[in-house]
Amino acid sequence: VYAKIDHDRSSRNGFPEVIYCEDKTPTQVSEIFYNLTLKNDRVLATRATNKCYNQVIKYVPQAKFNELSKTIVYQNDSYNTETRHKNYGKIVIVSAGTSDQAVAEEAYETATIMGAPVDRIYDAGVAGIHRLLHYTDKLSKASCIIVVAGMEGALASVVGGLVKVPVIACPTSVGYGANFNGVSALLTMLNSCASGVSVVNINNGFGAGYQGALISQLKNGGEEGND
Amino acid sequence: VYAKIDHDRSSRNGFPEVIYCEDKTPTQVSEIFYNLTLKNDRVLATRATNKCYNQVIKYVPQAKFNELSKTIVYQNDSYNTETRHKNYGKIVIVSAGTSDQAVAEEAYETATIMGAPVDRIYDAGVAGIHRLLHYTDKLSKASCIIVVAGMEGALASVVGGLVKVPVIACPTSVGYGANFNGVSALLTMLNSCASGVSVVNINNGFGAGYQGALISQLKNGGEEGND
Amino acid sequence: VYAKIDHDRSSRNGFPEVIYCEDKTPTQVSEIFYNLTLKNDRVLATRATNKCYNQVIKYVPQAKFNELSKTIVYQNDSYNTETRHKNYGKIVIVSAGTSDQAVAEEAYETATIMGAPVDRIYDAGVAGIHRLLHYTDKLSKASCIIVVAGMEGALASVVGGLVKVPVIACPTSVGYGANFNGVSALLTMLNSCASGVSVVNINNGFGAGYQGALISQLKNGGEEGND
Amino acid sequence: VYAKIDHDRSSRNGFPEVIYCEDKTPTQVSEIFYNLTLKNDRVLATRATNKCYNQVIKYVPQAKFNELSKTIVYQNDSYNTETRHKNYGKIVIVSAGTSDQAVAEEAYETATIMGAPVDRIYDAGVAGIHRLLHYTDKLSKASCIIVVAGMEGALASVVGGLVKVPVIACPTSVGYGANFNGVSALLTMLNSCASGVSVVNINNGFGAGYQGALISQLKNGGEEGND
Amino acid sequence: VYAKIDHDRSSRNGFPEVIYCEDKTPTQVSEIFYNLTLKNDRVLATRATNKCYNQVIKYVPQAKFNELSKTIVYQNDSYNTETRHKNYGKIVIVSAGTSDQAVAEEAYETATIMGAPVDRIYDAGVAGIHRLLHYTDKLSKASCIIVVAGMEGALASVVGGLVKVPVIACPTSVGYGANFNGVSALLTMLNSCASGVSVVNINNGFGAGYQGALISQLKNGGEEGND
Amino acid sequence: VYAKIDHDRSSRNGFPEVIYCEDKTPTQVSEIFYNLTLKNDRVLATRATNKCYNQVIKYVPQAKFNELSKTIVYQNDSYNTETRHKNYGKIVIVSAGTSDQAVAEEAYETATIMGAPVDRIYDAGVAGIHRLLHYTDKLSKASCIIVVAGMEGALASVVGGLVKVPVIACPTSVGYGANFNGVSALLTMLNSCASGVSVVNINNGFGAGYQGALISQLKNGGEEGND
Amino acid sequence: VYAKIDHDRSSRNGFPEVIYCEDKTPTQVSEIFYNLTLKNDRVLATRATNKCYNQVIKYVPQAKFNELSKTIVYQNDSYNTETRHKNYGKIVIVSAGTSDQAVAEEAYETATIMGAPVDRIYDAGVAGIHRLLHYTDKLSKASCIIVVAGMEGALASVVGGLVKVPVIACPTSVGYGANFNGVSALLTMLNSCASGVSVVNINNGFGAGYQGALISQLKNGGEEGND
Amino acid sequence: VYAKIDHDRSSRNGFPEVIYCEDKTPTQVSEIFYNLTLKNDRVLATRATNKCYNQVIKYVPQAKFNELSKTIVYQNDSYNTETRHKNYGKIVIVSAGTSDQAVAEEAYETATIMGAPVDRIYDAGVAGIHRLLHYTDKLSKASCIIVVAGMEGALASVVGGLVKVPVIACPTSVGYGANFNGVSALLTMLNSCASGVSVVNINNGFGAGYQGALISQLKNGGEEGND
Numbered sequence A, B, C, D, E, F, G, H: 001v002y003a004k005i006d007h008d009r010s011s012r013n014g015f016p017e018v019i020y021c022e023d024k025t026p027t028q029v030s031e032i033f034y035n036l037t038l039k040n041d042r043v044l045a046t047r048a049t050n051k052c053y054n055q056v057i058k059y060v061p062q063a064k065f066n067e068l069s070k071t072i073v074y075q076n077d078s079y080n081t082e083t084r085h086k087n088y089g090k091i092v093i094v095s096a097g098t099s100d101q102a103v104a105e106e107a108y109e110t111a112t113i114m115g116a117p118v119d120r121i122y123d124a125g126v127a128g129i130h131r132l133l134h135y136t137d138k139l140s141k142a143s144c145i146i147v148v149a150g151m152e153g154a155l156a157s158v159v160g161g162l163v164k165v166p167v168i169a170c171p172t173s174v175g176y177g178a179n180f181n182g183v184s185a186l187l188t189m190l191n192s193c194a195s196g197v198s199v200v201n202i203n204n205g206f207g208a209g210y211q212g213a214l215i216s217q218l219k220n221g222g223e224e225g226n227d
């Protein structure tokens, strides 16, 4: 059969297996989704289409779809958001332009379902840097910052230079020509002259949100830490 | 003049400006080093040569050199390691092969001078995976894990699949041919099928150690957090 | 005319010319397919569409289509599967994720029509490495292992580190961003720190299956060997 | 013979042929240099070595060498700096780090010998952005700004977002790993989200200084304009 | 919300924020467009579709669409073209082939709305170099020249060798195979053996036109200069 | 300490850990080498220098050095070559040009110490194809063929088209310019139009010899097979 | 206007301007086509669509379309094929696989309209090298050989090693994965170990046919030579 | 043994095997050189060092060394240059800059020893295009033109647009930064908008000279043609 669901993942990694829908049929996605709900209080699927979602809600009617981020999330009634938030520091997601929004939202949905409280500052790119500096206060209260930027991705370095917490940089493929589908922003972020910046794959909002949640949960020695 | 030392960096970023020696003369390095000691209790220089070091100790006799990692560190007497350690969770550095040691040591020196307690597991690559699994316990007690690997860099994915804390992956240029000076390991780490892995530049042990310290310090809500 | 069928290939290479359908019209494919059946007991076509198949069965009604692997196979009545299997050691195909299935199936169909007995272990990627270790026994009984993996392709190194038989690694284009359509997995496999791993082209399930069959047939000094 | 000196270049392009010393012998350089002094009031050679210079001064004793920028310049007595300056707006050169100094100096020497008044702001990278903002005033008085930066090259976008004059961005090869000898900074600058940024080759301080002088000279409708 | 319009940009950069339509919905584009008309006498949107335009004219009936360049421009009645032109030197846009026209027109529309008088010389590539030389006179009267070329992009070097004003080179993706979507022309332009050539991104007609206008406006010490 | 010798490797993989000397000191190499001799009847070190070897023979006087292939081999007295050879089919190594000899020899030394009988056909590139065809007979008696070729690497396809046994293709970095240090030959081999060709890393003679031995040993159901 | 037809090209280059239809509208193509017929006895358009052709024949009814090669050719009544052929040596076009046919036909149409007699040998790739060797005689009578091959492109080296006339190698984008749309074959051909091989762009059948005709026309000191 | 000299090459390809010295020892080179003189009236070795040459003249005292082109040539007394020249049209080699001279000379030596009369026009790059146009007459009398250029390589297109004979374009690695060791010039030449340009490898003066001689010999139906 096509899938060996990793039911042990939640206890090993602190969060159940996440479904990457890209090369799966709606039937495969919905079957895996349903199966995961049987043993976990939360389920996340990324890169989902409307068609996927329509199949999923036949099995799991409480599942919710965010069309912008292409994510499907489910959490059962026993899951308590407020309690969760106590275990996490605040995450701030900063994005450079309007066109980076879809990736930023994927990060938002991921970090949120993992339990972290998240603030969003969108369209604050360095071409008009006062837009970012206006939020210096909010940035300084975060336990972890996620920067989502395409084109040249300079935003990560500027944010990194302003704060004393880890920055997770997520390049996007927004741009054209010598942008090479996000390679430009990726290289910028890997070579950042600011310290405390680590990087996830191009358009990998999920990875950024996941890493952000792992980091900010440590803040309070949260019960999901390794020890 | 050639340098505008960023004396504000410690208060803004939680650690003083770090000296990247690569394209600087020994004189430039030692002048900057000395200047930084005047306003900071710790100083770090990376990619230093013996020649650099010999110049630095003329100004700052307490400075120490690690020939393997090419780092020079200084900390004044008021700096208390034990107190520091209380503010940080444990970092574990895992490296794949004997040849990755220099980069791993750069990460070690960086995280240590920043104040974090660090454990090292070297030469535990996936070609003999039992060597890694033997340390499952130690890994599970870390607040953050740094993986240093060259060749194909598969170690980051395997470690990422075993733990519930952030993994900082640092590719090295160890290898040849289609390794392309570390590009192979870099791409592996960026595309990791395990979640919770973010990546720094090739051979950037400094960046990995820095990010590791920022992350593990949050563990205890350390006074150097953003808020 | 557009094709010079290489009717000598079966006696020279041990298997008749395989039809690569990608840039051929359904008419061309079916004409070549039919011609090959006249002089060979088995025929294989890869990268075939439904349209191709519909044309082929008009000429060769016994031809079978596997929609997932996009292969058309034919074997005539004189061809005896059981006898064949005696000449081959067992091949095991391991794939990393559900999305790698199409490529894995192309390998499966190829090795099978060539005469080898094949076992499949799908969705056993390194993010949950226990899924693979569970099959250590089956792996240890193989005469050759084919590893099919996308994203970072780390599975090939881990399998290579566990066995004493040749591993044929087939990277897939599953992934996005810095995966560069399979380049990430390709480089991983070429740089594997485990020994005994050789590599075929990205998504080349056909090539992996073919090489696997050539290797495992030698096991029994099979009559199709070079000597 | 090895060279056809383009004696028409000064009248056609406004400045005599510049000698690129990289693949020339000291003898070739000095012969060309001397020949150019016969028909021009200024001569510039780039990428020169000490050895080159020692040969040149045998023919042209007034020639001056800048060891940092590797440039040799000559101007005869009839050449009047003050008059020149009246024909040019002010150029400001901003560099990101201490290590970018050599390239920045090549730009400085080039623009200066062409006749433009030049101000330099060095080591003002975005990791400590206040260092740049401190010079907002000086920047706002320029007729053209040259930005020299390695690593991720984010400085060009930040400067571009602050001013209303052309920015010439010059990437340097300072950095390592995924910097790919300056490609990272080059792509950053080509994809700048700020408008009014055009780019020259990696480490091409000469090109940046030359373009800067052409631009700033127009400021006053200088006699060397095209019309 | 998805956008923080940078209303300060006109006073800071001399021209209001330009709308990049590529990843925005028609609704987003028209809302931003309308908002910008409230505080600026001119508005420019690039990479617009017909659908975008149809939405925009519902809010801003005077907006004009150039289907070839995919630009929407608006200028209110108070804006006086003739006065503007007095502040700018003439820009000449030279393009290599018929297929480069769309990018050349984007440059034309951009420089025009910014206020510069622009001449166009299209289809004057180096395969028939007399076509270019025929315009030597027109070229020599420009204050700035924009060269738009695909394939190998050699036109930029040839033009650069003929004039004494800044050349802004804009590579296009016209071509195939080893053209790599414009990389060939981009590299040509970055490595130009002629001096006074700086480069913008592949297909970035907007960037070329913008930089051209910034440069040519200085010509007359125009009131929009930095000082 | 710097190394965790994988003493289990021989029983797991059929051959003891191989020492990659590239980034190790002579002391490290000799210590590891000596340690391996204590538990294994054979030891192999690759990429060794003369200096390394001189250190090794102090500990292990029977160790032999091949200066061309840069390999050090050791086998103790209990190791019987003739018995070994009975467990392996013949390997034939074909190389394209004189300059590929060093890599071909690394493959030869590796396969030989593993126990396989090996024939060598050197300097038989496709520019004079009769040189290869002259050996058709020898090729047809092999159980596995290793092809070592630089420049364009076409030899692998031609050999692959002539035989019915697995071909292991090893690209070398011999060549210049668009050879890109072996990338040209690597791509050729990965895209071979002949079937039954799998590929190892550029200059990885070790990997080719290792895989060749694993394959040819199966030939006789040798005791070192997986089952 | 969009085009400056280079009416001088026939006298300068020996053949009228060829229309590259890729980015032109059917109207543009047909207008240029018609215009060229007024001053030339032959016209060629490449990369044409059916739509283009339908528009062209409205203006030039004698124009002929080859759907496979996507070329439109026209020759007027005064043009005498037989006389032409006397001025040219024979060209032989060899292609590797059925899928390379479209590019090979573009070369055929181009060389033919230029006046050369052309023979075609299709589907003679190196996987079954006897297919090529069968034509040794025909090859040895050519004055110039054009080799069209995709995948790994090894055919060019093999042909180059067999003959004493110039080989023009044309890589195609046939293949997948590490073929990188023809880059693999391109590099193979540029690095050919056989001498007397020069290369045109990927899929540039036109360029290969054109160069082939220029070369073979010299054979008879044809009146169209440079002198 | 290390070499199988292809003594048949002269009769098959019209010229004896050429020795590529790059990865050969002086002893190997001199042995092969001497052997070739026994059966051929001419011998050529490329990429030779002084050390190589000193060894060669011990065996073959008449051998001549060109230190610039790094070639060793030998021709015996029976070889008659004047007779040769009658079989060849004139070749013209045009180079762009002084720094391209070494590669141009390799082409010169190769074409000359093959028998062709060669003219050289050096340092005629497009930055001062009148230098080239001055030689229009000489160019128009050639039977084949070789263009050697580094940096952006635009010279090939300009020459191609001026003549009606084949142009062989040879890119050099002269330049820096985004030149990528000659890739920039290579791509330029492959994408040339002028027809009749085919390309050899970066710095492959040998290949250009060889192809040039093959082409120009056809001019007079020379006895060395294929038929």
Ligand SMILES: Nc1ncnc2c1ncn2[C@@H]1O[C@H](COP(=O)(O)O)[C@@H](O)[C@H]1O
Residues within 6 Å of the ligand: B096, B097, B098, B099, B100, B123, B127, C193, C194, C195, F017, F018, F019, F020, F021, F046, F047, F204, F206, F207
């Ligand atoms: N020439 C070689 N090329 C690639 N891998 C090698 C080579 N020689 C040894 N190895 C492998 O490289 C690994 C060495 O890692 P380490 O010695 O710990 O840095 C071992 O697993 C060896 O099997």
Ligand SMILES: Nc1ncnc2c1ncn2[C@@H]1O[C@H](COP(=O)(O)O)[C@@H](O)[C@H]1O
Residues within 6 Å of the ligand: F096, F097, F098, F099, F100, F123, F127, G193, G194, G195, H017, H018, H019, H020, H021, H046, H047, H204, H206, H207
């Ligand atoms: N400068 C050169 N560039 C490319 N190929 C060359 C050059 N000089 C000689 N050759 C060819 O390189 C091959 C030498 O291969 P080998 O000497 O056996 O390693 C011969 O076929 C020559 O024709």
Ligand SMILES: Nc1ncnc2c1ncn2[C@@H]1O[C@H](COP(=O)(O)O)[C@@H](O)[C@H]1O
Residues within 6 Å of the ligand: C017, C018, C019, C020, C021, C046, C047, C204, C206, C207, F193, F194, F195, G096, G097, G098, G099, G100, G123, G127
């Ligand atoms: N999926 C595949 N991938 C790579 N090569 C293939 C595949 N299927 C068939 N081939 C080979 O591709 C060649 C087809 O060339 P042609 O059909 O003449 O264009 C044959 O030699 C086949 O052995």
Ligand SMILES: Nc1ncnc2c1ncn2[C@@H]1O[C@H](COP(=O)(O)O)[C@@H](O)[C@H]1O
Residues within 6 Å of the ligand: D017, D018, D019, D020, D021, D046, D047, D204, D206, D207, E193, E194, E195, H096, H097, H098, H099, H100, H123, H127
């Ligand atoms: N540092 C430099 N970078 C790029 N081009 C330069 C540099 N210095 C001089 N040049 C140009 O390089 C060309 C020199 O070519 P050549 O000296 O003939 O090889 C001249 O046109 C100069 O204008």
Ligand SMILES: [Mg+2]
Residues within 6 Å of the ligand: A096, A097, A098, A123, E003, E004
């Ligand atoms: Mg915005």
Ligand SMILES: [Mg+2]
Residues within 6 Å of the ligand: B096, B097, B098, B123, F003, F004
């Ligand atoms: Mg080890």
Ligand SMILES: [Mg+2]
Residues within 6 Å of the ligand: A003, A004, C096, C097, C098, C123
């Ligand atoms: Mg799975």
Ligand SMILES: [Mg+2]
Residues within 6 Å of the ligand: B003, B004, D096, D097, D098, D123
């Ligand atoms: Mg600094």
Ligand SMILES: [Mg+2]
Residues within 6 Å of the ligand: E096, E097, E098, E123, G003, G004
């Ligand atoms: Mg045209």
Ligand SMILES: [Mg+2]
Residues within 6 Å of the ligand: F096, F097, F098, F123, H003, H004
């Ligand atoms: Mg040879």
Ligand SMILES: [Mg+2]
Residues within 6 Å of the ligand: C003, C004, G096, G097, G098, G123
């Ligand atoms: Mg075929």
Ligand SMILES: [Mg+2]
Residues within 6 Å of the ligand: D003, D004, H096, H097, H098, H123
């Ligand atoms: Mg010159």
